[in-house]
Amino acid sequence: MEQQTSTDPRGEIQDLLARIAQLADDGTVEDYLDSFTADAVWESQPNPVTGMVAQLCEGVASIEEGVRERRAGGVQGPGTSSRHVITTVSVSLDSDIEASSTAYWLFFRDTTSEPRLAGVGRYDDTHRFEDGRWKLAHRRITVG
Secondary structure (H helix, E strand, O other): OOOOOOOOHHHHHHHHHHHHHHHHHHOOHHHHHOOEEEEEEEEEOOEOOOOEOOEEEEOHHHHHHHHHHHHHOOOOOOOOOOEEEEEEEEEEEOOOOEEEEEEEEEEEEOOOOOOEEEEEEEEEEEEEEEOOEEEEEEEEEEEO
């Protein structure tokens, strides 16, 4: 059976990026992970401001481990008063089922008291249309 493609892929991918950022701050781990393909890759540089080390996670189970570590460490997630802000998103369609995007991000901490900027960077992402929706297949996070 042929997979039906998206009618507004750029808008749907922009919504996906916003949803991932919001779920990182306030959502469940399960809803967050549902935004990724099963074979997704997550690469990040170290961020000395947040204390995060460089990471390479391959597969959704490895990504889940990283998310749970960040939440346990108080870096992100419900109750941490953090906000991921996505700006200047550019989406390129590579095919009916593959796309790439670049977005700048800002990471704020202490948002309920004295908000402070704790990181700035760039997401270079690839996306895949699976099961009737776009998902994140590869994220490369650059700090700075």
